[in-house]
Amino acid sequence: MKEHGKFAPLFFVGPHIILFIVFILIPSIYGIYASFTNWNLVGSPEWVGLDNYKTILANSDSTFYSQFFNGMKNTLIFVGLSVPLMIVIPLMIAVALEHKEVKFTSLFQTLIYIPGLVSISAAALIWSLIFNKQLGVVNNMFGSEQVWTATQPYAWITIIIITVWAGIGGNMIIYRAGINGVSKDLYESAEIDGAGPIRKFWNVTLPSIKFPLIYTMVMTTAGAFNVFAQPLMMTDGGPRQSTTVLMMYIRDLAFSHGESIAGVASAMAVMLGLVLLVISAIQYYIMNKNATT
């Protein structure tokens, strides 16, 4: 029995650790190594030290420099626009569904959750038809003459709409679970003290679901930084590369038609990872601080 006890934990943790090492740890380390090399994915990587980083961060003449900064700017725009919406809208829906007089709550919950299950490429095809100038519902209903995906800010609007449409369900479920866990006594005593619905939301609901709130914020931000499919499918990075996000440049460099430029691509990916790491660290710091007080 004792022998069993010794190894039992290994059997539980083992598979995950192996998968983590094989599919996450080793590729990440190799990716970081590749960022210090010149590599075309076929030959052996050639060590070039910090050259790739110098090119993308400091050599303003280089195409890769402008690609990196344009890609980073567009990624940040996407994060800035989408993350707040992906937090606020699901939260409002979750709170609304808690209202006593709302019926068929699980039906609504299902309807809002389902888009998240649809493959993003299939969804993008449907949405690009919805926004199509001649055939689309949007232009026919509102009588507009807009070519949505080829003019700004409409190109961003279409990307944000499809992202929000597909993404709010998951966060909403987490918020609903959080709100359900709040003791009813708190609401009752708040009512006795004369608190209205808005007061109850700010002073009872929000503080009680602080942890799920920050958790979703971290996860949604991380997901948003890795955005790729929506702009690729909806706008193909246009107009004039104003919706080309960093992941699209990285992919083109490493896996496009010509010889692969994996070194520079890896350097860009490492920089993206670093930005994400810093932002997540800040968010986690806030989360931990709030969790202990």
Added chain:
Amino acid sequence: MKKLLMVMLTLVAVFLAACGGNDENTIQFWTPLTGDDGAYMDQLVEDYNATEPEIEVKHIITSDMYTKMYTVLNSGNGIPDLSIIHADRVPSFVKQDLLEPVTEIMEAQPELNADNYIEEAWSAGEVDGTQYTIPLDIHGSAMYYNQDLLEKYDVEHWLDDNVVTFDEMLSLQGQLEEGDYVLNDALLSWVLLAQIQNLGGDIQENGEPAVNTDAMRESIEAVKELNDAGLMTPYGEDGYLMFQSGNVLFSTDGTWSSTGHAQVEDLNFGVTNIYAFEPDTFHNRSSAHLFAMLSNEERSEEKEQGIADFLEFVRENSIEWAEAGQIVASQDVIESPEYENYMQSFFTSTQEQEDSLYIYTYEHYPYVQEAMDNYVADLVHGEMDINTGLEEMQKFVEDKVAEGSLDMENTELLDEDELEEELSEE
């Protein structure tokens, strides 16, 4: 219980062995042919296997094939015996020593020779006098016309010489009904690559990429003139769909689109050459699907014989491939009377037509096309200044070439260094 376990273990072992892929009795055949193309190729392979050859062919459709090729080449495991690659990959693959010449294949089946294939498709696989590929098809730009609209605007005579010119199209300026257009902007960079040939230009100069050239500028300006005259479908709109909905006279897309257009009810269409400046100088930018063997020392002679037999079967029977809308490369097929039923037979109907098919074989062509795909729509539609665009495109390609080829140079240097080290040790 024990028995069940044994059975399961055996099953797992069989499954793993089947995945191994180093089976001596099948030819692992990788293609990037997704969608309908893959189904037609499946049929060809199935027909071949039905002849009960000694070594059967196993067709594996691989999306993201080139990335996976790099992976297996790096690891040395699971390298396919045969694969289909695109013409524009050949120069860089050969330079990186990733392809094996098809010399022995040609010896095994003597009919696999230059005379039996369209010249442009055959020579796309030749580097420095060595043949590296056997062609399956040529596919590329084609211009579809809407017969009903040609009649409506009374311009059917444009097709009399099989070449629609810029001037002919410009003559319709101001005469179109609202919502109608003369041409769309589908596959625009290919159209421009054809114009560069029409003007006698090129995309390289002494091996260096030449994008910011007079020919490129003139081509872009000429197409922009069509756009400025209100003849081209507007920026960002789906011109391909607009052609199918019957609002556009000409659609400049690909040979393979004929199958898609044919599915549209009431679309009365035909195919002709990409528009040109003059009726007697015209080109259609093309690519080709080519059979190739990735470098692999473990490929046995028996397998090479099997590959040769399969390619000979394809040469004789690839009429099936015409279904996919592609211009079949085998002379036997395109000379057969059945082939005339296919729309794309237009492109091989005369020697002059065959000569119009042009494949760019410049080593860095993929970078040039990538640059064009990123920029030309903005330039033609006047969203961006042409001079700025040309400069950025040139820079784009040069930077990529510098970064992509540095590797090779460094490796060579390294080899020399190693050699010196070895010598000094002695």
